[in-house]
Amino acid sequence: MKPIIDLHFHSIHSDGKLKVPEVVRNLKKCGIKVAALTDHDSTDGVREFRLLASKSGIVAISGVEISTLYENIGLHILGYGIDINHPGLKELFRRQSVERRRSFIETVKHFHRAGFYVDQRKFHYLRQLKTVTKPHIVALICDAQQNRHFLAQKFKFKVDPNSMGRFIDRFMSEPGQIGYFMKSKVYGQTAISLIHRAGGIAVWAHPGAEKEIGSQRNLLRVLGGLKHAGLDGLECFSNAHSPQQRKLFYNLSRRYKLIATIGSDDHDGKRRGKLHVAKPLQGELIYNLAKLLKA
Numbered sequence: 001m002k003p004i005i006d007l008h009f010h011s012i013h014s015d016g017k018l019k020v021p022e023v024v025r026n027l028k029k030c031g032i033k034v035a036a037l038t039d040h041d042s043t044d045g046v047r048e049f050r051l052l053a054s055k056s057g058i059v060a061i062s063g064v065e066i067s068t069l070y071e072n073i074g075l076h077i078l079g080y081g082i083d084i085n086h087p088g089l090k091e092l093f094r095r096q097s098v099e100r101r102r103s104f105i106e107t108v109k110h111f112h113r114a115g116f117y118v119d120q121r122k123f124h125y126l127r128q129l130k131t132v133t134k135p136h137i138v139a140l141i142c143d144a145q146q147n148r149h150f151l152a153q154k155f156k157f158k159v160d161p162n163s164m165g166r167f168i169d170r171f172m173s174e175p176g177q178i179g180y181f182m183k184s185k186v187y188g189q190t191a192i193s194l195i196h197r198a199g200g201i202a203v204w205a206h207p208g209a210e211k212e213i214g215s216q217r218n219l220l221r222v223l224g225g226l227k228h229a230g231l232d233g234l235e236c237f238s239n240a241h242s243p244q245q246r247k248l249f250y251n252l253s254r255r256y257k258l259i260a261t262i263g264s265d266d267h268d269g270k271r272r273g274k275l276h277v278a279k280p281l282q283g284e285l286i287y288n289l290a291k292l293l294k295a
């Protein structure tokens with residue numbers, strides 16, 4: 001059955017395209033009953049989201065998605081039920097925002113030096129955003145006609161409506177690539193304990209999407225480490241996972257005594273309602289979530 005729970009999506013307060021009222025309308029249209037807005041390193045939209053969602057009869061949980069590092073692997077940790085005024089979290093978001101801006105400016109400089117055109121008006125608009133992300137950079141580079149020619153000629157790279165992921169993989173993901181920049185991030189373990197101190201629970205987002213993990217053995221090692229640091233849940237049902245991965249992560253969630261959560265990771269209202277999760281599993285999640293958030 002289609003999920004009535006969606007605990008992972010974004011708004012304009014990070015790299016999403018929709019304003020909070022539009023997000024709430026989309027949730028309502030898709031039949032979602034329990035939801036958490038989880039912008040990247042920001043809870044700026046949470047107050048408005050909770051207000052509008054509850055007016056629409058949706059149970060809204062406060063949420064956030066924190067970019068972290070575990071050893072050298074970039075991981076996203078979701079926090080639910082957090083106090084959005086917690087000083088430790090606020091300070092972390094402030095630092096992450098400064099770091100994002102620094103990384104944005106450096107990355108654009110790298111592209112410029114490599115011969116790409118940079119629209120200065122767009123660049124100055126983007127650099128003052130609070131949460132500037134990789135997709136913003138991709139748009140800045142790929143929207144310019146001369147860069148499309150340059151990419152096609154020099155790199156045999158074709159820009160099309162679905163080339164965002166390919167562009168990030170090819171130019172911005174690994175050391176040595178033109179647009180790679182290593183941001184300093186908070187450690188996964190630190191983020192988990194901060195979420196706990198802010199009264200929330202911590203869930204590893206789309207664990208199957210992190211290519212840097214590589215082997216199953218490494219995956220189990222990272223999962224064991226995060227569990228040891230206090231991880232509460234695993235986002236098993238994600239659009240980023242294949243059906244096999246959903247099954248694998250659900251089995252792992254049981255083995256490691258973690259709650260199995262559902263998240264579309266929607267950024268524009270188009271990714272929601274594509275997952276299928278058995279009804280008893282959704283009931284189990286609501287029960288576990290309520291129990292954990294009350295504890």
Ligand SMILES: [Zn+2]
Pocket residue numbers: 065076205206
């Ligand atoms: Zn993520």
Ligand SMILES: [Zn+2]
Pocket residue numbers: 008009010065265
């Ligand atoms: Zn996300």
